[in-house]
Amino acid sequence: MRRLLLVPLLVAALTGCSAFGRDEACTQADAESRVSVVWRPADFGGQDAVRIRLCANGTCEERTSGSPGDPVASVSVRLPDDTGAATVPVRLTVTSVATGDKVVEDSARAKLTEQRPNGRSCPPTAWTATYRAQPGKGLTSPEGLKLQS
Structure with a gap:
């Protein structure tokens, strides 16, 4: 009798089903903890008119502004995997x-938010923050950023 009970449970465990009726298959999307800044290259003039440098938690990345014909450009600073729900300095x-x-x-000071691209109970967990770079304003919310000129 024990073998009859163990076999269905083993099959359910190996196929991703649980004995409690939850069938939560995880996707395989990857994610990294990071702070990002986005901008409209047209806001900063001609082709690669400016150099954008973003520093977060003591690490820096930079790139030129890009082509004014591109709707949006970005640069990101990767954070350690174990960052968690921290607040990190951004410059x-x-x-x-x-x-x-x-x-x-x-x-x-960026308050990182939790991201789980594969579902609530599936790895990985990433901690992120995103800003918009705007002339005359600096770091602002990316909300409302239009993807077309």
């Missing part, structure tokens, strides 16, 4: 490529 510096002058300089 944005936008510098003119032609003159070396600072166009935008701003800082914030």
Whole structure:
């Protein structure tokens, strides 16, 4: 009798079904903890007119602004996998490529939010924050950013 009971439970466990009726298959999307900044290249002038530098938690990444014909550009700083629900310091510096002058300089404390791309009970868990870089305003919310010029 024991063998008859163990076999169905073993099959259910191996196929991802539970004895409680929950069948939660996980997808395989990957995710990393990171802080990102997005911008409209047209907001910063001509082709690669500025250099955008983003620093988060002591690590920095940078790139040029891109083509004004592109709707949105971005740069991200990866955070350690074990970051968790932390608040990390963020610094944005936008510098003119032609003159070396600072166009935008701003800082914030980013409260990271939990992301689970494969479902609530499936790994991985990533902690993220996203800002928008805007001339004259610095780091702002990305809400309402239009993907077309």
